[in-house]
Amino acid sequence: MEELLEILNGLHDDVDYENEEHLIDNGILDSLDIVTLIAEISDRFGVTITARDIAPENFNSASAMAALIRRLEEEG
Amino acid sequence: MLFTSYPFIAFIAILLFAYYLVPRRVQAPLLLLASCAFYAFSGWENLFFIAFTVLTVWAGGVLLEKNLIRQKERLAAGELSPEEKKAIREGEKKKRKRLLAAVLLLNLAVLATVKYLGFFLESVNGVFGTAFGTPSDWIVPMGISFYTFQSIGYLVDVYRGTVPAQRNLWKLALFVSFFPQLVQGPISRYGDLSKTLFDPHPFRFGVLRRGLLRVLWGYFKKMVIADRLAVAVIAMTGGKDRGGFALALLFLYTIQLYADFTGGIDITIGLAEALGVTVAENFRRPYCAVSLKDYWRRWHISMCSWFRDYLFYPVSTSRLMRSLTKGAKKAFGDKAGRKVPLYLSSLIVWGTTGLWHGANWNFVMWGLANWAVLMISQECEGLYAAFHKRFPKTEGFGWRVFAVGRTFLLVAAMNLFDCYTTLGGTFGAFFSIFDPAAWAGFEPAGLLSLGLSGADFILTGICVVLMFGISLMGAKGDVRDRLARKPFALRLVLVVLLLFVVLIFGAYGRGYDAGQFIYNRF
């Protein structure tokens, strides 16, 4: 989680990631951010995020992203 | 059948009448029948193309879902080790992937052949000096880009498991061929459109009235503004496009494009609404965008999100892209390497978007110009943030106006690509704006030589103010909902007024020239 927040703050440092639950729906993260984010996450966590995982419910909040990463790690 | 033709008006009048008369379970089949009729009107052989897409996509969807069910059954059968489960999952997934690829390739091959073969052969001829005959007399089946993309979206959604497959062939056919959106989109998502498309729709006068009001507003934009400005735009691109004329072209075309496209979509969405079907919005006050990135979230939303979800994300997360990124990181370092997916995927997306708009290099360049501006402003984002932090006063209303104006100019300049079919035409006109020699002798009165009279320009000016005014009012809630709360007499007068504005000031028909009527046998 710490690491994830660090990545997110690198994208936009003026967002309260711990409490914001509509990162996608409110247009805070756009598609360019998402792709940058995925590149970073794959890098740091060694997971493979595919296009089918890019759904609003997986990226709307930091905790949702953390959950996605955990799930992908488990599936290996 | 053009939206602005007598047969189309008659067609929708008859359809609406019949739609609310027939038993409700017949409504959806009637819509399908109407869509086929609409399509056949543009050439009955076009029906074969759309039938091919319907059949392949329907079969693909059904098979994909069957596979998912089989996978579930196999996983549930007996005790399986995690490794065995994984093997089953991956084996079945590979089958699904192959199936998806096959159906997509088939449909894209048809699209590529009818739309791009000529362009491709011409380009090959140009580069290699060969002389392949180009099938220039092929007529591209109406709306093939739109319905192919819409169908691909559906199939990929089924593959990803986000929507269930449509097993009823006729329902799928209706989804693919729903006629209001055949001509110019929007590209609806199955998840959105299927919510209301197949339902029975009881007659409600309020619904019909609301939908038709939007149709009327669309006709206003299209016929009074866009089709009138088209006269001047055609005259300018036909040769009067240097210096002051080029600048005028840039503005007038941008207004024309807006009026024409959003007007057409208003007709589409309004018509669907009158039929009880909800089609997702395609525009959100695009010329209020503060940056190009913002603009592309507001303009032709359905196309942009289609490219994002079905091209940009898959490409940027693909295995090839991952290995490219890995290689780039080794060569240029982590920081630069990590940007590879973003840059490369968006380059592919914008190149494709350009081609989607039209099969020529002019549009490819347009796509690349968009890409370049987007990437540069992405890199400068940190800079902007720092600037605003340093000068906090610059974030107010004034800055916003500046940003909107800047974006408008940028979009208007890039729209020039859309006016021409050759790069020479586009650049010639564009650079003449900055060439004092091209301005020599230009007078604003020269604009009256473009086929529009002073009265036409004044009328258009008033209507454009009205169009953007109403659009801005929409920011504070639906204009039609607010209108509905006004007294009946006021509403009636306003609507009848709008109707007559379209009837009288619409640029349709052969025009009146008293000279034609002078009796003179020579």
Add this chain to the structure above:
Amino acid sequence: MKRTKTILRIVCALLLFAGAFLLIQRLLTPKYVDGIVEGAFVAEYYREKKDHDVIFIGDCEVYENFSPAVLWRDYGINSYIRGSAEQYIFQSYYLLEDTFRYEKPDVVVFNVQSLQFGEAQSEAYNRMTLEGMRWSPAKVESILASMTEGEHFIEYLFPLLRYHDRWSSLEKTDFQYLFQTRTVTHNGYYMRVDVKPVESLPAVKPRGDYSFSDRAWSYLDKIVSLCQKEGVELLLIKAPSVYPHWYDQWDEQVKTYAEKKGVRYINMLEHTEEIGLDYTADTYDAGLHMNLSGAEKCAAWLGRILAEDYHLADRRGEEALAAEWDEKRAAYEAEIQEQKEKYGMA
């Protein structure tokens, strides 16, 4: 209750729309009361008391070349010209059908010049002939037979759709004649008193093919059989004009046709001297059309044939009709004076 209210409102809206539509349509449709008056001719017939002995049908060579006032003055023949600019032969046929809905004249005079066109040549001329007709099956069929490429029936049904562009070129007369109109012809005759003599004749262009089209012939057939069916005498004429040229080859065909059908055909070009036409004085546009003097001569000459050969009674004794004609003659004379002043001939 709510339902009644909704229906009431819809009716209200439709009435408002229909009313405004008709008013605006009236405003935007050309009035043809000055300048281009040719569009007004066809409609003027309906204002007449329909009790004519002779009806002329055809193009400008009837409405400019014969003066019904002279037919009345000299022979007591009550006649009317249903002419219009470049009236095509199918339009003539339907105008005849339309006329027979109101009256059965003794003689119909048809000018054969229009045999040269098998298809409509111009939307503007279509408009000027068709718009004035009252709605009837004849009008519908005439429109369908006339429409050129890009014309739509609905634009005849609702002329607003055709003329909406006139919003920027409305004239004073559009408002002046919004609810009323004025008669511009004298029983269908379009008067011109000025003179422009024939000075030189354009060279006659030989044609590759002198045969009239099948479609034109078929409508002449229809005119002949309609007159037979209604028991009305048909007289075919070629009215005098020096241009456009009336080819001998054309004349031969019409003669043969007339003989075959047993219909009388008079080529007035062969009787120029007998009529007394003087092309230096009797035309206002160098030989295309007759002026007043020419039209009166033609009427006088043809009137004798009508009275003698067709035994048309002299109706000058009919009081009501005579009174009507007195009024018409007065208007006729008044316009002669007016035009003479206008053209500086007084």
